[in-house]
Amino acid sequence: MAKRGRILAAAMAFGMALSVPVSAQQVYEFRVDGGDEALAKALRGASLVLAARNDKVTDPQELFSSAQAEYGRIVGALYAKGYYSPVVSVRIDGREAADIPPIDVPPRIERIEVSVAPGLPFTFSRADVAPLADGTKMPDGFRVGERAESELIKAAVTAGVDGWRAIGHAKAEPSGQTIVADHARQALAAQVTLAPGPRLRFGPLTVEGQERMKLRRILKIAGLPEGEVFDPEELRRAAERLRRTGVFKSVSLTEDEAITAPDLLGITATVVEEKPRRFGFGAELASLDGLDLTGYWMHRNLLGGAERLRVEGEISNIGAQSSGVDYELGITLDRPATFTPDTTVGLSFDLAHLNEEDFDADIVTAGINAQHYFSDTLTGRGALEYTAANITDVAGRFDYRHLSLPVGLTWDRRDDKLDATRGFFLDAEVRPFQGFGFTDSGMRAFVDARAYRNLSRGDRPFVLAGRVQAGAVFGSSLLGTPRDYLFYSGGGGTVRGHPYQSLGVNVLRSAGATQYTTGGQAFLAASVEARAMVTQSIGVVGFVDAGHVGALDFFEGVNDWHAGAGLGLRYATGFGPIRLDVAAPVGGTTGDGIQIYVGIGQSF
Missing domain, CATH: 3.10.20.310 (membrane protein fhac)
Structure with missing residues (x-):
């Protein structure tokens, strides 16, 4: 006679079965008689026998081990769903696996049958974890009358222990439990006693x-x-x-x-x-904007105190149709835990040569900067920088010299920085600057806001993503503002379908001079994307971008806008999706024809 917990009972009201032959000699059957499809799916997911089938295991010893361990896995999965009177049978070629001695493993296994009768779900007749620290929140569902899932009991005990640990009782633990299943009433009484232990303080740190x-x-x-009083959050930080x-x-x-x-x-x-040295590189390609190459070399621990030396370079717009090649080289040296454990202070030096459609520039910037981590998601930064720039355009050569004090905040609540499906990102910076000589004084402000929402509840996300960028320069004249502080639109970072920095403002340097294009003091751009995964690794994207540049502000007469739209493909990799976007202009006069963008990571 079969025993409860391991041998199949009489079939219940309905059943669900899965039978897949692996070969002519080997057949697996997994049947759930009762419950619903969600329960059947959970049980199949927990099954070691089905895992062996999926892995194409044929060795009799491995199959026998999986079959004997199947009882515990299935019963545990049933308890997790609130079923405490199951009947489980695992048969190997007609014999109950639990009755086969380990020394009598069959030399050949042709058929494995798993049969589960879950019984009826249990509810809590008592749900008690005590004593609790003030403010402890029990998990939803851990109350009388709710489904008595074993995971809820574990979660309640964990919440109770964590509540005591949060106020300094580091050694809090369960000290006793009484869990009684009433099979006649399909009820479970769960009572767990906690021992908070003494309130403790942090002792010395040993490394x-x-x-x-x-x-x-x-x-x-x-x-x-x-x-100070023990705090698990301080330990995590x-x-x-x-x-x-x-x-x-x-x-x-x-x-x-x-x-x-x-x-x-x-x-x-x-x-x-880690190994002290590291290097990396990247590339991004656009049909009209050309190829961008980036690379860096880094020493993680230069002087034995986690000082990070990083040398990085970029060559961009290689083969661009509307501008020349740009070169940038930057060197930074950062030291963590300066002033406070959460403050990093660094030195930076940057060289850049820009060969744009409307001007050439040689720019040198040196500065000292600091970054402070307020939390895992919120960081602040500040710097003092001196910049010298020599600008050459159709009107002649101009020297810009200024001292700036950029201050910014970054709030990053994305679930994945390279492929976000939910959350948001917000970066804001104000940059007051003091000009010397020809350069005016003023302030530059810029905001980049992004949001993501997953509309799918399956394992293939369908994500709506939006981005808004806005910037403005206050206090300085258009021609007296450092050229790299002005705003342009167009290209992969703003409006796809239009060439890089193709939208600016047309000005005259002096009466009778040739008209030329420069950046504006006001900028606004918006992007919307719909991202859908059609397989586990391939996704499609539809997008619309729009941008606006104003000479002096957002609403004065000297301004223009443009827009682009397109489709894209994404191929998921372990280091982020590979991106291919094809875009065309749908508004404005700065673009003509199709543009292609290739890179790593989502566009934003």
């Missing part, structure tokens, strides 16, 4: 595994507040600060088992260092 990194700098970067340096391949912070009298809890950081 293991460092090689080139200086111990005092690790302690400084971690910023663990020794002597300390680990994140160490990871953020890029010096370490892995970082783990563990709490000591023992408490140091009277109430100190020591922490051990175990780190594994």
Whole structure:
């Protein structure tokens, strides 16, 4: 006679079956008699037998091991859904797998049958975790009358323990439990007792595994507040600060088992260092704008204190039809945990030669900067920069010299920086500048806002993505504003379908001089994309972009706009999607014909 929990009972009201022959000699059958399709899908997902079928396992010993372990996997999956009186049978060529001795594994297995009778779902007749710290929030559904899913009990216990840990009781743990299933009533009574333990303070941080990194700098970067009340969030942030340096391949912070009298809890950081040097490169191609190549070389730990030296260069507009080739070289040296554990201070030096359609420029910028991490998603930055630029256009040569104080905030709540499906991104910066000589003084402001929403509930997202960019220059004249502070539109970063920086404003440098194009002091651009994955790796995109440039402000008469639209393909890779966009102008006069854009990552 079959036993409850492992042998098939009488068939219930309805059944769902899956039978797929792998070969002429081997057949798998998985049947669920009762429940609904969602339960059947969960059970199939938990099945080791079906996993072996999918992996095309043929070895009898492996198949036998999967079959014997199937009972526990299926029962666990049923408990997770609130079914506590199941009957499960796993038969190997007609024999119950649980009854076959391990030393009597069949030399050949032709058929494996899994049969599940879930029974009726249970509800909570009691749902109690106590005592709880003030403010502890129990998971939704952990209450009398709700489906008694075992995962809810685990989540409730975890929430209770986390509630005590959040106010300093680091050693909080379950101290007892009573869980009773009433099969006659299909009810489950769950009672768990917690032991909060004493309220503790952070003890000293011990570090293991460092090689080139200086111990005092690790302690400084971690910023663990020794002597203050234990807080798991502080522990998490300390680990994140160490990871953020890029010096370490892995970082783990563990709490000591023992408490140091009277109430100190020591922490051990175990780190594994990365190789100190790294390099990388990238490329992006547009049919009219040409090829952009980027590359960098970086030393992660220059002086043993996580000082990051980075040298990066870019050659852009190679083969562009409307401008020459641009060259840029930048050198930065950053030091984390300067002033505070969350503040990085750095030095920067940049050289650039721009060969644009309407002007040539040689630009040198040197500065000191700081970045502060307010949280995982919010960062602030500030800098003091001096820039010298020599500009040559049809009206002659002009020298711009200015000192700027850029201050910005970045709020990044995207789920994936290269392929976001939900969340938002907001970057805002104001840049007051003091001009010298020919250069005026004023302020430049710029905002980049993006939002993403996944409209699909399946495993193939359908995402609506939107972007708005806006910028303005205040206080300076159009011709007295540093040329690289003015705004243009067109190209892959603003309006696809129109050539790079093709939209500006037409001005005269002096009476009778030749008219030429320069950037404007007001800029607005918007983009909308619909992104759909048609397979697990291939997606399609439809998009519309529009841009506006004003000479002095958004609404004065000297301004223009343009728009573009197109379709794109995406191919998902482990490092972000490969992007191919084809766009054409649908408004304005700055574009003509089709443009193609190729790159890595979504367009925004």
